[in-house]
Amino acid sequence: MSVSNTATPRGSESGRGVAPDTVRYNREVPGLDEPVFDVSGLSIHYGSNKAVRDVNMKVGPRQITAMIGPSGCGKSTVLRTFNRMNDLIPEARVEGSVTYHGEDLYDPAVDPIEVRRRIGMVFQKPNPFPKSIYDNIAFGPRIMGVRSGLDDVVEESLTKAALWDEVKDKLKESAFALSGGQQQRLCIARAIAVNPEVILMDEPCSALDPIATLKIEDLMYELADEFTIVIVTHNMQQAARVSDRTAFFTAAIDDNGDRFGGLVEYDETATIFSKPSDKRTEDYISGRFG
Numbered sequence: 001m002s003v004s005n006t007a008t009p010r011g012s013e014s015g016r017g018v019a020p021d022t023v024r025y026n027r028e029v030p031g032l033d034e035p036v037f038d039v040s041g042l043s044i045h046y047g048s049n050k051a052v053r054d055v056n057m058k059v060g061p062r063q064i065t066a067m068i069g070p071s072g073c074g075k076s077t078v079l080r081t082f083n084r085m086n087d088l089i090p091e092a093r094v095e096g097s098v099t100y101h102g103e104d105l106y107d108p109a110v111d112p113i114e115v116r117r118r119i120g121m122v123f124q125k126p127n128p129f130p131k132s133i134y135d136n137i138a139f140g141p142r143i144m145g146v147r148s149g150l151d152d153v154v155e156e157s158l159t160k161a162a163l164w165d166e167v168k169d170k171l172k173e174s175a176f177a178l179s180g181g182q183q184q185r186l187c188i189a190r191a192i193a194v195n196p197e198v199i200l201m202d203e204p205c206s207a208l209d210p211i212a213t214l215k216i217e218d219l220m221y222e223l224a225d226e227f228t229i230v231i232v233t234h235n236m237q238q239a240a241r242v243s244d245r246t247a248f249f250t251a252a253i254d255d256n257g258d259r260f261g262g263l264v265e266y267d268e269t270a271t272i273f274s275k276p277s278d279k280r281t282e283d284y285i286s287g288r289f290g
């Protein structure tokens with residue numbers, strides 16, 4: 001099945017001037033036979049609050065999986081389980097199973113630092129370190145003990161993040177001198193520099209203008225050839241444009257009056273945006289709530 005759908009097809013607003021039939025929106029959506037993540041019966045508690053309940057989904061390799069839904073439905077919470085960032089929130093507790101290539105990500109023997117190298121994260125607000133452009137990219141490799149070939153790693157990472165041409169003559173300047181969109185691409189380059197397999201992105205464009213947003217979308221689209229990308233977005237056009245699969249989350253109230261989030265529907269993006277099977281999905285994507 002193609003990603004082409006009633007919403008704007010992938011790549012068509014990319015500004016690259018590429019004919020629609022040469023971009024990937026017409027390709028087959030890659031399969032889920034060998035998932036990168038397999039989430040089963042996942043619930044996440046914050047203290048006594050079971051904030052997210054019973055999520056089941058698989059994330060496939062080298063494709064873009066989007067998570068959409070109204071505020072507070074648990075998108076960021078679920079995203080953080082993919083690289084154990086919830087470990088850093090003292091009151092957070094994860095129940096159920098998340099496997100990464102078939103191995104339990106929450107097994108006590110698993111090193112969360114190594115997990116976060118292989119599964120990088122890019123946040124809503126660009127967060128470069130107060131260092132030069134070069135040192136931002138070299139930071140992770142240096143921590144890993146890389147001493148030689150750093151120039152190549154920096155160039156390659158910035159090239160993959162579509163930023164090299166804009167910064168190659170000012171690598172020693174502060175990262176803060178870059179625009180917001182450039183800073184976000186720098187953060188993506190910094191994630192790439194430690195050679196991850198997966199890049200998680202939590203609303204990576206919400207602080208950016210429309211032009212910078214389209215640049216990041218272009219970039220995600222290119223990166224999906226090599227990386228597995230999971231993106232949280234409030235921008236449904238963005239989900240429709242760039243993603244292969246979309247997970248729609250929403251919040252509900254249980255019998256005790258407690259609010260919780262959960263996954264309503266998960267399918268190929270074309271299906272979610274053209275013929276969703278759940279009324280709540282349809283209402284959300286047509287703007288009737290959220």
Ligand SMILES: Nc1ncnc2c1ncn2[C@@H]1O[C@H](COP(=O)(O)OP(=O)(O)OP(=O)(O)O)[C@@H](O)[C@H]1O
Pocket residue numbers: 046051069070071072073074075076077078089091261
């Ligand atoms: N650090 C935390 N401590 C306690 N509760 C939290 C924490 N983070 C999230 N929650 C709760 O978990 C629920 C889901 O929050 P989450 O941030 O995952 O939602 P979201 O879908 O990402 O929302 P938004 O679209 O506004 O970013 C909410 O009820 C929220 O209050």
Ligand SMILES: [Mg+2]
Pocket residue numbers: 075076077202232
């Ligand atoms: Mg969030």
